[in-house]
Amino acid sequence: MDATHLVDGQSAVIVVGGTLLGTVLRCGWRDSWTALRAVAALLRPAFNADAMRAELAHEVALIRRDGVIRANPRRLADREFDSATTALVRTRSLDGLVEQHEAWRRARLRRATAAARTLAQAADLSPVFGLAGTLVALSQLKVESLAHGNFIGAIAMSVLTTLYGLLLAHIVMGPLGRAVERASQGEEEARAEVMAWLTRQVGPACPDRHRATPLAPHEPAMAPSPEPREAV
Template structure:
């Protein structure tokens, strides 16, 4: 009963449809796609440094035992980890490993910023379309003041569309944007810990250091 009183199909269509369309038009398909992808990844397992170190253990052990020159890359399925280990083994230098990490970090930050910006735009636009729905509902006010049912329906839609806009912006779009930002920040911290650990583990196996020890 409560749901039926709080649901207005026309009002919901104006607010939700208008907000989504305006967001796509303002941000573009590329940013919208990035936002949807980032939102979908919120439901995937988070990147954890401990798990990444465990996956790299075999590779690190081989480098420590045989040296980076004889080591063969062991891919673990993570794009950055695979690239940085390939760069390390292929160039035999920490600098190449760091450059690969920085390239991936820039890409991730660019994608997360696009997603956050898109959701911020949607959060900003949803109250606007709540107001638009209110104005549309007011145009439906009956000319005959005796038509009480039509008058009540129009006022109800006016109130509900305002409510839809506020809820959509503050309970969906804005929170999702902040969730993406927090997850991106945590992932960067975790990945930096993996990189620092990897550098410490393999630095002694690099050719120029081995030559210096001799």
């Protein structure tokens, strides 16, 4: 098999360009940018619960020794836990800690859901633009071309656009959407585990009237993205 026969720039422009344009028009710039950032985040190291606990251990020791009123936490590398521990000291209660965690969790889930939904839309649109490319290629056929046998190029383009649409949907966009969902779920579980540990550690240092129920690890309720549809 000659792999060079599977490369056609015009077919790729129709399918990829049409899919990206259609996705932006359907989902908007904000969700499209969110999806792009979520895909780029897959290349970065995942949230490390053990490293976060180790970084928080120093703050926990100070709070348990001096109390939450006199504690002066240092700045943490993770923005969520930095704001959560700051809220803990400011409000002198676990309620502030938990509220900050929940606010960050809701924001992350909104972004992850928007990204997965946008990638699912792209997976749905890819076979459609593959079919559109096939129709464009067939529309270039004329009676004179058929008479002289000059129709091989148009037939090849029609086949390749269909192929590109299916590959883009099932090899690129669909798997990326699932990867974003899995990464989001894994991060939420890890963060919930660290937060549950943190509330147990600093709970005794908080006044009784402000104590909240320690958090338990939870799984984010993010609706799964639909499977890409086959072109008819």
